[in-house]
Amino acid sequence: GRPTAVPVMGPPVSVFGTVGLASCTHCSLKLSRTVPQLQDMLRSFPGTSFDIATCAWLVPIRSYPILRERMDNTPGVNMSWKDLTPIVHNVLKATAMRKDDSNRYERVHTTVDDAGQSLDERMMPFQREGVRFGLKQGGRVLIGDEMGLGKTVQGCALLKCYEDEWPALIITPSSLRQQWYLALQQWSNALECDVQVVFDKNDMDRVKRAAGAQAQKGARSMVPLPFRILIISYDYVSKMSEILLSLAFKCVLLDEAHYIKSYSSQRTKASLPLLQRAKRAILLTGTPALSKPVDLLTLMQALVPGAHIKLNDFAARYCAGDMYSKTSGAKNQEELFRLITATMMVRRRKNDVLKQLPPKRRQQVYLKVDERDLQKLKGQQEELSGLKEVLSSVSSHTGGLLAGLRMEQQQAIMRMYHDTAKLKVAAVQEYIKDLLESDIKFLVFAHHHSLLDGLEKAVNTAKKGYIRIDGKTDARQREELRARFQGDDNVKVAVLGIAAAGVGLTLTAASTVVFAELSWVPGEIMQAEDRVHRIGQESNSVNIQFLLVKGTIDDIMWDTVQHKLTNVGKVLDGKEDSLAVASKSTVERSSGGPGPMDAFLTRRPDTNAGGSRDAGSSPDLGQPGVALTQNLGCHTSGPALSDKQHASGPAHSHRQHASGPTQLPHPADPPQPGAEAIARQATGPAQQLPGLQHPQQQVPGLEPSTHAPAAQAQACNPPLQQPQQQPQQQQQQQQQQ
Incomplete structure (x- = not known):
């Protein structure tokens, strides 16, 4: 029954109070009987209210120790308590004394x-x-x-x-x-x-x-x-x-x-x-x-x-x-x-603030390398300044970034590219070691085998599970390795060659992509990112990190790659300058989610219901200056389009990169003189399965290499929206076949 009011007269009245944590902001307080003095105190105490459903007073957590002390000192009342546990009580008591700043x-x-x-x-x-x-x-x-x-x-x-x-x-x-x-x-x-x-x-x-x-x-x-x-x-x-x-x-x-x-x-x-x-x-x-x-x-x-x-x-x-x-x-x-x-x-969590986030968040991460190693590249500084101006003048070229340069300029750039890769090995290893402490799955891309070997050594040293796919990986093993990364929680890292593994793989078990090196072909960067940013990605927003070293070829590569990406905007997300892909439409997901402990016990990536992905209104990216619109000219928001859709897209598509003689495989180390194809020297193209001559013959779970004609490109996931080809496009495609 309801507690009866007891006037405070004569000997002290015994009252038993039961305290619990009602929510993240309030304690619940139940009294064995109603005492007018206590009732008046509770009604006038700031932030306190009475919950009729539970017959309990709700008291702000930070104010509870103060209220408790006042109730203990109330004249004519003898309080006894079934209190909070000692840890909770001590934490509340200690934090109650903090000043609100x-x-x-x-x-x-x-x-x-x-x-x-x-x-x-x-x-x-x-x-x-x-x-x-x-x-x-x-x-x-x-x-x-x-x-x-x-x-x-x-x-x-x-x-x-x-x-x-x-x-x-x-x-x-x-x-x-x-x-x-x-x-x-x-x-x-x-x-x-x-x-x-x-x-x-x-x-x-x-x-x-x-x-x-x-x-x-x-x-x-x-x-x-x-x-x-x-x-x-x-x-x-x-x-x-x-x-x-x-x-x-x-x-x-x-x-x-x-x-x-x-x-x-x-x-x-x-x-x-x-x-x-x-x-x-x-x-x-x-x-x-x-x-x-x-x-x-x-x-x-x-x-x-x-x-x-x-x-x-x-x-x-x-x-x-x-x-x-x-x-x-x-x-x-x-x-x-x-x-x-x-x-x-x-x-x-990302799901909590999805409307404020772009679907991709690109970040520059500047690495610190040994000054003695950096001095070895000092003689290249003047060359870098001159080549930066040259590259800017040819940045409108529809092909790769090296197209249009003289042979000696290409040789100089590729020499710096190769030297920078060797210079970065130790710093990249240290960064990957720190990232492994977070216990998340991630992909890490590189071109040169020297850097890929260094990455593999760092993961081995940390005794973490990993897979590696580069130009030397047999095509029949790719699906087995992909399945391991997707299904085994102990496999934390995918060490990947950009040319060999940038397409044909769905690796949505991760939502973080790290580029140990940049690519001279912006389309390769986008395709590599889309190994995780595609149908099946549960995180909604993908983190992409570019590991750079100041005073090296990274300086001009980063600037020039941005030139090739249309409508590039900048956002500072708290670590460094970063490029955010702001979408034209957003992705809607079914709500619901994990229990309270899942908010801080992160054993697995958030697997909040994998609902439908329907186009919606433009997302709220926050205030001006936080995220400026960036259109990569390859896809809209949500998961990435299939590689087939990329193939029929704008100038940066792999359909254009695949056509022409510049897409030949090249050895890894050291670089060889030549045209833009030298930029793809490190890992070579992905090996194609024998007999793979038609999209219908594709092995399940694998996409064809970008080095094959675009007509063969078929994504392993269904496209979000298949664009209708015009007669002229169909004719061009037939000619390529």
């Missing part, structure tokens, strides 16, 4: 780039929400958005909001140090002299000297550091732990924070004290818990040190345990999810 968001409006756009205008709506959430948590936040949603821009914006508390420390994987250096300039308006990046021992010694000078002079305020932001890798954290602690950074940002998931690792032991002592701690990771809840423990300890969360207590509450380990498995997932979402984590 929402007023600092004004600094996002006043940070303006050279074009006159504010940082707020350049961010997407969900990115603004992430920054506001972090400020509301007092600058102690875990941004757990899926890969490709722009966590870096949110991190830069939060750092900018706390600029008055700099110097700041950024800890990141080795391969991303250069990216953060560029991102801070682009998003936070940081000057070059503001940022110190530790790349080697000389940089480390420079920081040591600065810390030593400061210690000798005394007060930090009197002796400013020679930098305002320090960027270091996880490898250097343990080497510099004492120095970093002595500098007492108030703002610490941890990129790819899942690197500290292991509570026994050296980098975790070195990073945790820095985060716990800092006033602001910003954690970024697309995989906050890779396989089990215990992976969240160190992140929670970093963000809420006042809760004093112990391993044994956490394991007893949230880990099922087994005979081998007390931290294996999971239990009470709903409670844990509600707790972290209410107090520290904001996480959006």
Whole structure:
């Protein structure tokens, strides 16, 4: 029955309160009896309401510890509780004392780039929400958005909001140090002299000297550091732990924070004290818990040190345990999810913000290579400048980018192309090693066998499952390898040659594509991307990364490839400059989705119902400056068209590339002089099955090589819309056959 009102007279009235987590924002509070004083308190408490359906009071999670204390001190009432679990109670109590810094968001409006756009205008709506959430948590936040949603821009914006508390420390994987250096300039308006990046021992010694000078002079305020932001890798954290602690950074940002998931690792032991002592701690990771809840423990300890969360207590509450380990498995997932979402984590998946995303998100990733290796290419700088102008003048050519150049110019370019591939091997290996930490499936494309071999070695060293398809792969093995990548969760990487594997394969188990090298043929880039961006892709938005090195042939290749792509726009997504493909129509999917724990336990890619893909209205790409329309001249939105459709498309189609003598196979290393065909030297064309002379004879699951006539091109997935051929097109096709 309903509790009866009891007047508070005479001896204290005993009231039993039961508390639970009702949602990510509210606690539920049930009282054994109704006491007027308590009722009045609850009605007047900010944010509290009564839920008739459950006969419970709903109290804002952050305010619950304050309300609890007031109820315990109510005259004439003796409260007893069936309270929240100790971990939940301690976390809520610790976070309740945080100051709401929402007023600092004004600094996002006043940070303006050279074009006159504010940082707020350049961010997407969900990115603004992430920054506001972090400020509301007092600058102690875990941004757990899926890969490709722009966590870096949110991190830069939060750092900018706390600029008055700099110097700041950024800890990141080795391969991303250069990216953060560029991102801070682009998003936070940081000057070059503001940022110190530790790349080697000389940089480390420079920081040591600065810390030593400061210690000798005394007060930090009197002796400013020679930098305002320090960027270091996880490898250097343990080497510099004492120095970093002595500098007492108030703002610490941890990129790819899942690197500290292991509570026994050296980098975790070195990073945790820095985060716990800092006033602001910003954690970024697309995989906050890779396989089990215990992976969240160190992140929670970093963000809420006042809760004093112990391993044994956490394991007893949230880990099922087994005979081998007390931290294996999971239990009470709903409670844990509600707790972290209410107090520290904001996480959006691509499906959540689909209307704000383009179907493809291209990113430039600048790699840092050894200066001694880069010096070897110094003599090519003058050649690069002259060739860049030449390539720009022939960029309107309908063929490949090397068409129209003199023989000696082609030879010079291909020599640089080959040298750059060898130069990039170590840096690309390091980047791939860091990407493997995210435990996602991805494709990585390259031309030269030297680079493909380096990629394969990096994956082998990391002891991850992979497949490799290049010009040496027997055609009969391609389907077997494709099926392994699609069906085996342990196969994480597909190492692919652009010419051999850029067509004929459906690899939609991945939604991330990495280009270790660029191609001289833009159509090859688009075809390679479309191994994942096609029917069967569940992620809706595909991440594409181009690994580049400044001061090499990559500079002119990137600029020239953009010339060949029509209506190229630029979008800054939080890591670097990137090109976003904005579609003319959008893709609709059926709604529904995984349970709450799936939002942070990312064992598998999101398999949200594979609904229909119907053309719809133009997607919302956010505010101007976030994504400008880019039409690649090959397809509209949604999954990629079949290769047959590409073959009958505009000038960049493979139908045109396939016709003519420039599509001959070439050896891999070293490059040979010649025309544009030399650009395809590395892996050669995909081998064609014997007897494959007609589309109807195609092996299931395989598409024909681009080096065959376009009339033979048949996609392994049905096309979205088959364009009707005109009589003139049909006649041209018959002539080619």
